[in-house]
Amino acid sequence: MFINMSGNAKDIALKDEKIYMKTFLQNANDIQEVCNLAKQTIEQNDSIKDYIKLRQKGEELSSSEKINFYKKELSALETMTTINPYIYQVRLFVNADITEKKPSFYKISRLSNMDWADTYKYSPWQIDYLDKVFPDSVNKNSHLIGLVSQIKDDNGRLLAILEISTPLENMFSGYFDENNSELCCFVDNNGGIYSSDKNKKIFDKNRKKLFEFTYKLKNKSVFATFNNQSCIVSVSDLPSMNGCFVHIKGIKDTVDSFYMSQIPYLYVMLISTAIFIIIVFFMIRNIFRRFNILTSEVAQIENGENIKLTESGNDEISELGKQINKMVVSLDELNRENTQKQLLVKNAEIKSLQNQINAHFMYNVLETIKMMAEIKSEFEISDAITSLGQMFRYSMKWTSGMVELSEEIHYIQNYLNLLNLRFDYEIYLSLNIPDKYMKLRIPKMSLQPLVENSVYHGIENMAEDTYIYIKAFEENNVVNIEVSDAGAGMSEEKLQELRERINAADGVDESKEHGRALYNVSKRLKMYFGAEYGLQIFSKEGVYTKVLIKIPLDKENQ
Incomplete structure (x- = not known):
């Protein structure tokens, strides 16, 4: 809990730091905007130019014109400084022979006294310099940051150098703080580091780490280690000033203060825990006393004694006794049911063995009749018996319900061979099944009912030679098996009625023969492969009937 609370304290410190940096960035942008606005105002002042x-x-002006210029234009510069708290000074260093007027109008020769005299051409913002216009009266505690620009005429000739400055502390809050837990500096894009003299040694010592922060943490605040201390490092990008501001705040004092504030709570928790342990001890002792009694009674039941557990009371122990009593009764009932089931299983095994013996007996009888027909050269009868025997063996085959497609096709061929013995016409089987699908596993007797329907509902009444077509093809990893005939077909009304019977949720009416076989096939397909499979039927009266089933080509079938 304390670790989580400590983490929360750190998160709060990080959140406060983000708010601080957001406020700093807003303040810095405001100052820059004020200075840029003042710069534009002066650059657009044609009277000064x-x-x-x-x-x-070298032209001379009358005394009244000079007085008017100094009162109006230069007073405007001084007023700009007076009314705006962000601006420390607005100064023009004029490239001409003029009469200087403090604090804003000077000859360009004064420029040589300023620290930025040689650098202002490379960067508009000059950082951390002293006001040295008059070297004899320099305020060493007055550090400035200024926006410096050149004012030129239409021909590109230099007229003056404009300096708009503000106290460095206004722009970079905390720049000169002596607080060891907070450090700040400005890092320009050329690798220059600007900070107070005290902090400069620390930044120089950790220069590589500082540059790493400025490279990776643009406008971010994160936990990090700096100068071997845990801290929050924030970097605000200032592209208009060609650099970024870095603020580093140590979190050791924050964490230590948090832990000290939690000591009273820790004492309260320890005392509460001790009281809780004493109460729990007596409660558990009472519970285990009753639990031991219950355990003893359960041991008696385990030894075969027919007793009933104590159920007095309304607590968990009493409820446990009640449930164990119910469980004992249930176990007795389950034992009786299990004994009956084992007896039924034995009887089923005996009946299954008898059925197997009967099936082998019938198949052997058919083989004997076949041999008798061949001895008498009745080969047509022999072939019919062969087909019947193979059908009989396939029907009686012990299987879980799934067979290979080739086995089902072979069964259908035998079925049509026997069927053709009855009719004066021939029903031919046309197969268009690639060899790779012959090993496909399908539910047993899923195609034969479709062929049987084709014969009795589509072909038998026509009484002429015809074909039944079985075709297999693959779509989207699903094998489609199509059984079709060129028989009588059916009307659209009958087709719709048949579809409704096949897809009925409550089954097919047993009193109606038509549709029962198709319903059973569809139901089995859905049971084996899923509700999206099943069976589809298409027909046109007097032309054809086609039944389509879908088999998923899963790993087993592949």
């Missing part, structure tokens, strides 16, 4: 151009040409 025109005045500088006149001074560059």
Whole structure:
């Protein structure tokens, strides 16, 4: 629990840090926006540009014009500084011979006093510098960050250098804090590190780790290790300033403070646990006393004694005794039922053995009759008996219900051989089944009823030579087996009625012969392979009838 609570404290610290960085980023963007707006305002001031151009040409202005310029234009620069809390100073370093006016209008020669005099051309933002316009009166505690730009005329000639500065602490909150648990710095894209003198040593020592953070953690806050301490590291990308701000906050004090705050709770938990253990001890002792009594009674039942367990009370022990009593009664009933089932199984085995003996006896009799027919050269009778014997053996074959497709086809051939003995016409069997499907396993007697239906409902009334077609083909890993005839067919109404009988959920009416065999075949297919399989029937009156069954080509069938 304390580990989870400690994790929650860390999560809260991380959440606070994200809020801090979001606030920082919003503040930094606001300052940049104010400075950029001031920059645009001054760059678009034609009065200032025109005045500088006149001074560059050496033209003199009247005293009233000078006074008007200084009062209006330069006062506007000073007002911009006064009314905006973000701006420390707005200054123009003019590339002309002018009369300087503090604090915003200076000759460009003053530029050499500034720390950024040689770098402002490479980056618009100058970071952490002192106000050295007048070297004799430098405030060493006044660190600035400034937006510096060049103001040029239409011909590209330099008119002035514009500096809009703000206190560094305004932009980078906590930059000069002496708190050892928090560090911050600005890292530019060229590898420069800007921080307070105290923190600079730490950042220089861990320079590689710092650059790794700035590379991987753009606008993110994560837990990490820095300077051998656990901390939260946050990086805010400042693309307009060509760098990023890094804030590192140690979490040791946060975690230690959390643990100290949890000590009273720990004492309360320990005392509560001790009281709980004492109460549980007496409760368990009472429960085990009754449980031992129950165990003793169960042992007596195990030794064969016919006793009833104690059921007094309404607690779990009493309920256990009641359930054991019910279980003992149920076991007695199950033992009696099991004895009866074993007796039935034995009787079934005896009957199965008798059926097997009877089947072999009948098959042997047919073989004897066949031999007698062949001795008398009655070969047609012999062939008929052979077909009948093979059909008889197939029907009596001990199987779980699944046979190979080749066995079912062979049975149908024998069936038609015997059937043709009755008719004055021939029914031929046309097969279009690739050899690879002959080993396909299908439910026994699933095709023969389809052939039988073709004969009795489609062919018999026509009384002429005809064909029954059996075709097999594969679609989407499913083998389709099609049994069709060119018989009488049926009307659309009868076809729809037959389909409803085949797909009836409550079975086929036993009083109606038509459709019963197809219903049984469909039901068996669904039972073996699933509800999406089964049987489909198509017909056109006077033309054909076609029955289609689907067999999944699973691993066993492949």
